[in-house]
Amino acid sequence: MLTSxxxxxxxxxxxxxxxxxxxxxxxxxxxxxxxxxxDDLGYGAIGSYGQKKIKTPVLDRMAREGLRFTQAxxxxxxxxxxxxSLYTGLHxxxxxVRQNPRAGLPGALxxxxxxxxxxxxxxxxxxxxxxxxGFGPERxxxxxxxxxxxxxxxxxxxxxxxxHDYYPEHLWRNGGRVRLKANRQGRHGVYAPDLLRDRxxxxxxxxxxxxxxxxxxxxxxxxxxxxxxxxxxxxRPWSRADRAHAAQLTRLDSHLGDLLDALPSxxxxxxxxxxxxxxxxxxxxxxxxxxxxxPLRGYKRNLYEGGIRVPLIAxxxxxxxxxxxSRITQHTDLFPTLAEFAGASIPRHLDGTSLRGTxxxxxxxxxxxxLYWYRSETHSTRRANAAENGSVTRxxxxxxxxxxxxxxxxxxxxxxxxxxxxxxxxxxLDKDPGERRNVASRHPEVVIRxxxxxxxxxxx
Numbered sequence: 001m002l003t004s005x006x007x008x009x010x011x012x013x014x015x016x017x018x019x020x021x022x023x024x025x026x027x028x029x030x031x032x033x034x035x036x037x038x039d040d041l042g043y044g045a046i047g048s049y050g051q052k053k054i055k056t057p058v059l060d061r062m063a064r065e066g067l068r069f070t071q072a073x074x075x076x077x078x079x080x081x082x083x084x085s086l087y088t089g090l091h092x093x094x095x096x097v098r099q100n101p102r103a104g105l106p107g108a109l110x111x112x113x114x115x116x117x118x119x120x121x122x123x124x125x126x127x128x129x130x131x132x133x134g135f136g137p138e139r140x141x142x143x144x145x146x147x148x149x150x151x152x153x154x155x156x157x158x159x160x161x162x163x164h165d166y167y168p169e170h171l172w173r174n175g176g177r178v179r180l181k182a183n184r185q186g187r188h189g190v191y192a193p194d195l196l197r198d199r200x201x202x203x204x205x206x207x208x209x210x211x212x213x214x215x216x217x218x219x220x221x222x223x224x225x226x227x228x229x230x231x232x233x234x235x236r237p238w239s240r241a242d243r244a245h246a247a248q249l250t251r252l253d254s255h256l257g258d259l260l261d262a263l264p265s266x267x268x269x270x271x272x273x274x275x276x277x278x279x280x281x282x283x284x285x286x287x288x289x290x291x292x293x294x295p296l297r298g299y300k301r302n303l304y305e306g307g308i309r310v311p312l313i314a315x316x317x318x319x320x321x322x323x324x325x326s327r328i329t330q331h332t333d334l335f336p337t338l339a340e341f342a343g344a345s346i347p348r349h350l351d352g353t354s355l356r357g358t359x360x361x362x363x364x365x366x367x368x369x370x371l372y373w374y375r376s377e378t379h380s381t382r383r384a385n386a387a388e389n390g391s392v393t394r395x396x397x398x399x400x401x402x403x404x405x406x407x408x409x410x411x412x413x414x415x416x417x418x419x420x421x422x423x424x425x426x427x428x429l430d431k432d433p434g435e436r437r438n439v440a441s442r443h444p445e446v447v448i449r450x451x452x453x454x455x456x457x458x459x460x
């Protein structure tokens with residue numbers, strides 16, 4: 001039997017998934033679920049969130065027909081910790097992976113780390129992950145492999161770094177390598193995102209009587225800006241990197257259309273679309289050309305809103321209401337949400353709360369009492385560093401509670417021993433969503449309260 005991941009306090013508990021499975025199967029009208037996680041796609045990068053230069057007609061239609069969240073957050077400002085929080089429902093104060101891969105620090109999931117895929121598979125869902133995984137070593141038999149963490153089928157990239165290659169010489173299918181001969185010796189014969197799309201469509205079309213969970217995690221539009229064709233952007237007076245970046249996003253949008261076309265008619269399906277963090281600027285891409293962070297301050301790697309606030313669109317005719325939601329939510333909410341739709345038991349120590357009521361239009365659970373983020377980065381990019389006045393390689397953390405948000409920076413890369421060792425900034429997001437006015441000096445009592453909350457959220 002599975003056990004929950006460790007929390008700030010209290011022992012691990014057994015998860016009684018099996019009884020929930022029997023109850024769910026008695027009247028099995030549970031929906032299929034497709035979760036799509038884009039890579040480095042900012043809050044303002046698609047049309048329904050204000051994008052003007054890049055065309056995303058499929059996602060824009062999904063937003064019109066579904067529910068668009070305006071205050072949704074990734075679990076971190078970079079890929080690996082954000083995805084760990086998404087899968088395990090734990091924020092970066094006590095999740096297993098809290099930074100991108102680095103020698104000597106945890107970069108893999110363990111047997112004791114429970115994912116929502118494990119919960120859903122235990123109650124009868126057929127589960128698949130197609131795309132970028134990003135945890136653990138590049139080998140099949142190990143606890144951090146997707147097959148070991150709840151996914152029946154896996155096709156894509158195991159490691160974080162391998163997923164940077166759009167024309168790889170191999171991908172993984174479950175525990176074995178699939179050689180791509182057309183890409184040998186640096187040739188660009190087959191484009192991996194197209195292969196991922198094809199495999200995702202195949203997974204959907206194999207739907208039988210049981211419901212399925214598909215987690216589709218393409219590496220688009222992460223750097224480098226590799227794409228087979230510039231398409232409609234070929235003649236734009238932009239840099240090659242920017243034209244290719246735009247083409248990557250429009251290609252991703254078209255892939256979503258292919259998934260929609262493949263959906264079965266006999267069982268209703270919920271599609272959730274989001275991103276793992278804010279927009280990148282690697283490889284010559286200029287996110288400011290596209291206003292990729294919308295009205296928000298910051299980029300990938302920043303704990304300001306531009307680095308962590310992301311699109312979240314829920315689509316499901318007959319299941320998901322139409323409209324817009326300003327509910328404050330973090331990706332840690334997805335585990336309890338998907339478990340509730342599946343009829344699985346929800347671990348007690350998750351940091352999120354279920355969105356099911358919000359999605360269906362019924363009375364939903366309130367948001368978590370606060371949101372927490374931790375940042376430990378060794379890499380720096382120009383715009384991200386400038387957004388926080390040269391602090392991007394310093395340890396930092398942020399807390400949001402209601403409209404108040406605290407962002408605080410350590411003097412260096414190590415965690416200070418007391419709350420007095422941090423440089424603190426405070427913002428009222430209702431009045432100042434762009435975080436332009438630091439009001440810490442006007443509200444010292446709020447700084448103290450949120451600083452204590454941040455310290456209590458951290459487990460070494």
